[in-house]
Amino acid sequence: xxxxxxxxxxxxxxxxxxxxxxxxxxxxxxxxxxxxxxxxxxxxxxxxxxxxxxxxxxxxxxxxxxxxxxxxxxxxxxxxxxxxxxxxxxxxxxxxxxxxxxxxxxxxxxx
Amino acid sequence: xxxxxxxxxxxxxxxxxxxxxxxxxxxxxxxxxxxxxxxxxxxxxxxxxxxxxxxxxxxxxxxxxxxxxxxxxxxxxxxxxxxxxxxxxxxxxxxxxxxxxxxxxxxxxxxxxxx
Numbered sequence: 001x002x003x004x005x006x007x008x009x010x011x012x013x014x015x016x017x018x019x020x021x022x023x024x025x026x027x028x029x030x031x032x033x034x035x036x037x038x039x040x041x042x043x044x045x046x047x048x049x050x051x052x053x054x055x056x057x058x059x060x061x062x063x064x065x066x067x068x069x070x071x072x073x074x075x076x077x078x079x080x081x082x083x084x085x086x087x088x089x090x091x092x093x094x095x096x097x098x099x100x101x102x103x104x105x106x107x108x109x110x111x
Numbered sequence: 112x113x114x115x116x117x118x119x120x121x122x123x124x125x126x127x128x129x130x131x132x133x134x135x136x137x138x139x140x141x142x143x144x145x146x147x148x149x150x151x152x153x154x155x156x157x158x159x160x161x162x163x164x165x166x167x168x169x170x171x172x173x174x175x176x177x178x179x180x181x182x183x184x185x186x187x188x189x190x191x192x193x194x195x196x197x198x199x200x201x202x203x204x205x206x207x208x209x210x211x212x213x214x215x216x217x218x219x220x221x222x223x224x225x226x
Binding site: 034036038042043044045046049087098099100101103 | 115146156215216220
């Protein structure tokens with residue numbers, strides 16, 4: 001079972017910031033938070049990941065709460081091409097490198 | 112850099128036939144993963160390899176499914192005999208070693224239809 005909880009769907013107006021929440025209340029100290037997205041008919045695409053500190057790259061920002069029990073992915077200026085299913089994932093504890101995908105959040109960017 | 116390459120992109124075949132899906136991981140990656148995606152079950156991990164050795168095949172649905180990785184640059188997922196319920200999109204992904212928190216990189220998938 002996935003170790004994260006996400007809303008099933010969200011809408012965002014084009015040009016606005018899209019803020020996608022994720023709860024991971026049982027996260028362990030050495031587990032990272034990853035975000036992937038899947039655009040229709042394509043394979044999942046890595047977006048960003050973090051452990052404790054906030055992270056930013058050319059695609060998005062990741063804000064992790066101080067207690068690490070939740071995080072928010074921010075797409076600063078959403079475009080129609082950002083319409084996708086967004087997956088928040090906590091890497092399974094242990095030496096394995098499995099990723100278990102949940103149902104994700106279906107983000108609709110509205111023109 | 113070339114990403115993960117899967118072939119074929121689409122496969123349509125009749126039930127009972129053998130199906131072979133192929134994957135070329137990103138050069139230098141030592142992990143390879145096979146996933147299956149359906150509307151009902153979402154994205155499921157079937158099996159993964161580390162340094163060409165199968166580590167966890169607990170997601171393989173049954174004995175009709177088998178996967179091999181004969182070398183670092185090639186893997187196959189085989190279904191024999193195929194059944195209509197095997198229809199899905201099959202993704203291959205590759206990544207670096209655990210401990211570096213490196214992400215997985217996915218191919219574009221093979222859309223499989225069993226008639």
